[in-house]
Amino acid sequence: MTRSVYVTGIDRGDGRQVVELGVMELLTRQVDRVGVFRPLVHDGPDRLFELLRARYRLSQDPATVYGMNHHEANTLQAERGRSELVSVLVDRFHRVARDYDVVLVLGTDFAETQLPDELSLNAQLANEFGAPVLPVVGGRRQSLESVLAETRNAYHAYDGLGCDVLAMVTNRVAREDRDLIAERLAGRLPVPCWVIPDEPALSAPTVAQITQVLGGKVLLGDTSGLARDARDFVFGGATLPNLLKALTPGCLVVTPGDRGDLVLGSLAAHSAGTPPIAGVLLTLDEVPGEEVLALASRLAPGTPVVSVAGNSFPTAERLFSLEGKLHAATPRKAEIALGLFERYADTAELSKRVSAPSSDRVTPMMFERKLLEQARSDKRRVVLPEGTEERVLRAAEVLLRRGVCDLTLLGPVDTVRKKAADLGIDLGDSQLIDPATSELRESFAAVYARLRAHKGVTAELAYDIVSDVNYFGTLMVQEGLADGMVSGSVHSTAATIRPAFEIIKTREGASIVSSVFFMCLADRVLVYGDCAVNPDPDAEQLADIAIQSAATAARFGVEPRIAMLSYSTGTSGSGAGVDKVREATELVRKRRPDLLVEGPIQYDAAVEPTVAATKLPGSKVAGQASVLIFPDLNTGNNTYKAVQRSAGAIAVGPVLQGLRKPVNDLSRGALVQDIVTTVAITAIQAQGQSPAR
Structure with missing residues (x-):
């Protein structure tokens, strides 16, 4: 049976996208197939779904995500009543639910919907979907007492309408009130209450967003510069010394376009890091001369300088009304949002309460998120x-x-x-x-x-x-x-x-330093060793690599079933290479009788059950090996690269093992996510030792 989670609210402006993103992150750690359903949608692009689709590589057809738009819903309810509206939405939800292990439902946003009693509609839909609700209460610009009252009232509202309330989330509260609000809510309701502070970096618009909204023209700057958050606005019209005193980290300097001195002074301050700014916005449709722009580009390469037509006062009015949004083009904001959710919400407790169906499949995304x-x-x-x-x-x-x-x-x-x-x-x-x-x-x-x-x-x-x-x-x-x-x-x-x-040298009990790659296939994770360090290990060293690799696999949630690979299986072949693997296998059995190990064995017999049934019937490893030990570096390195390129596997590593303390190597072509994953692995390796001073 499909399990669903219904994230909803009580009013607009609650910033619940942080919670929706956080819940999606949690669900994708647990199961492979996660669907999304939004009962009612406004016309225009759905920024959050586009973010979810890009970040989590969702294959769901966007046409199935939405129940209907608000105009259709208003018309249907007016002509045929709420029961008919709910019935249609339930049918459309179940069309999605039948194809997924779990469905994240994004409740209505309370923004100009013209639907009467929108809270009760969300409650009714959640009940009909069989989905527990996770209500979000917005606390921005509210007093402490108001936030407490609204949180309690929201719980009682959904509980009173028969909903299964998972937990309460109070979001965007003043940072200085956060701890006291959490303390005052603790134990006051039958469900957990998680309190998330307001984060200026989330509500800060990017320079690119400002440029688009104001119809600006980019004079200088690159993609990275335009992605910066404008965390403050500093308006320059006086002398340069006074402007420099007013600059704050991440501010956007707004100044008339004919003030080349302020433009250069701001960029010089950024270049010196005192402080770094988001960029410069020029008003009055004035553009500094070529000499000024040339010098500006050398002072702070990549820092945006944008020109707009209006004067400073109407520009200021529009700037202060802008608010940053989570969408696919702002991946850094997504990381900020997830960091907030994971820090202030008890994701382990929420995971238990969601009770998503367990899955034997381990996708690359699930593996990477579990590492974090x-x-x-x-x-x-x-x-x-x-x-x-x-x-x-x-x-x-x-x-x-x-x-x-x-x-x-x-x-x-x-x-x-x-x-x-x-x-x-x-x-x-x-x-x-x-x-x-x-x-x-x-x-x-x-x-x-x-x-x-x-x-x-x-x-x-x-x-x-x-x-x-x-x-x-x-x-x-x-x-x-x-x-x-x-x-x-x-x-x-x-x-x-x-x-x-x-x-650092080798740890006690390890004769050599070796390495493994975590090979993340579509439905499982295999451990390959050694593919990066030892060119031609002897039998003793090969046994050591196998034992180390089994320990590494277990450390990262992969049950070790060791296949000692060779060009023959069982007793079918002979030769120096096979004899080395056979000797290494016996050494593993002698040193670690608790480990499941098979060898010599060919790769196909190690991983494919039908081949294993023919070549090694009755083996506890053949056909289901999870740790594959190659006889030499030539074989291992070529195999991991062949599987990576031909099978589309994600290769995480090399992860070094055998050192007394963890040090890991990156590929010189490593992507940002590769670095993140390798650092997480290194941190996990260090968890068995005393923490740094």
């Missing part, structure tokens, strides 16, 4: 040596917004800050360290010289070596100042992991 949840459950600090790289900075913002881990970024501090400012990225309370000037450099040099004295490393040489970001980051992990490290987006694998071999 697992990392967030016990936050650790990860050091990112490539702090000036754009992809790393964008990944850092996602990780911080989602509360996945704490971060240390390495590099010249002013350069990191300026790069982040140019990208419109908020690094929050991340730790920024320049290895070249850090007070830690001298003590790290002493540690490294002691560790490498047998190789002739002197204190002077060590002092030079530890200024390298990868060596410095590795020493932070070694000395307990970070829990793990991720590098490699612009460095080679050797440059990333050599310091770990020299400084």
Whole structure:
């Protein structure tokens, strides 16, 4: 039976898109097939559904998402009554529900609908759909007592209409009142009450949105600059010194287009990071001369300068009425929204209350989202040596917004800050360290010289070596100042992991450092080892890789069933390669009799039940292997790439194993999401050790 969740409200302006997005995130962690249904829709684009479709790669036909538009609903209700309206909407809901494991229902928005008693309509629809409700109460610009009263009244309203209320969400409350409201609501109602503070970055319009609404012309700026949030507006008309005093982080400077001095002064301040601004908006349809614009483009490359026709006063009126929106073109706002929801709502409790049907399928999206949840459950600090790289900075913002881990970024501090400012990225309370000037450099040099004295490393040489970001980051992990490290987006694998071999070294019980890839197929996750580190392991090393890979698999929710791969299955073949795999298999059984292991076995017999039934009938591993151990690097590396490219699998890794503390390498072609996932894995690997100081 399909399970549904009905997110609704009591009035407009409650910002419930944050909750709808958060619930969708939660559902996609649990099941593969999630549908969306909006009973009533306004004419025009549905920004939230387009965001959900893009972010969660929904294949649902948009035509099935909507029950009917508001005009049709008003007409139908006026002519044939509410019962008929509800009956039609229920039929259309069930057409969606029959094709999905769970359906997220987006209630009406109380915005100019002309429907009488809209709250009771939502309640009736939820009951007819068999969907529990998650009511959202908006608290923006309301007093503490008003918020408390409305939350209690909303619960009693839906409960009194026979709804199964999952929990209450009070959203957009004043940040300074949030904790007190949560305390006053705790235990006062039969269901949990989660209180989410107002977040200015969500309501802040982007420069692109402002440009579109005002009909502006972009004179300077790139896509990243136009995506910045305008968190404040500063109107310039006086002298430059007075304007500079008024600038605030993320502000949009609004000034007449003939004030080239204010334009250049604002951009110079941004370039210096004192403070970073969102951009400059020129009024009066005036444009500075070419010389000014040329200098402006060099002062702050990518920072938008936009010209509009109106004068400052009507422009100001329109600016202050604008509010940011969640949609597919604002992925950063989606991360902010999810971070808020996951921080202030008890998603574990909500997950239990939703009781979505369990699924044996594990899609790539489900696997990635579970990683973030697992990392967030016990936050650790990860050091990112490539702090000036754009992809790393964008990944850092996602990780911080989602509360996945704490971060240390390495590099010249002013350069990191300026790069982040140019990208419109908020690094929050991340730790920024320049290895070249850090007070830690001298003590790290002493540690490294002691560790490498047998190789002739002197204190002077060590002092030079530890200024390298990868060596410095590795020493932070070694000395307990970070829990793990991720590098490699612009460095080679050797440059990333050599310091770990020299400084951190292998953990007790591991003879070598090896690696695995998590291969995320359409319906399951397989673990491949070793595809990145050891060229030709002997039988002892191969057994070690298998045992390490099984432990890694179990750590990340993959039940280990080990296939020791070869070009023959069972006793059908012979030769040095097969003999090595056979010996390694016996060593695994001897060392870890609790593990399920089969070998030698061919790949098809390991993963395909019909082939396994012929080649190894009765095996507990054949046909259902989850950990596949390759006999050498040549085979493993080529196989993972072939599966990745030919089968469309997502390859997460390489994840290093066998080190005393976690260090992981990125591909130099890593995307932002790849970096996010690898950092989450590193944080999870660190959860079994004492946290960083």
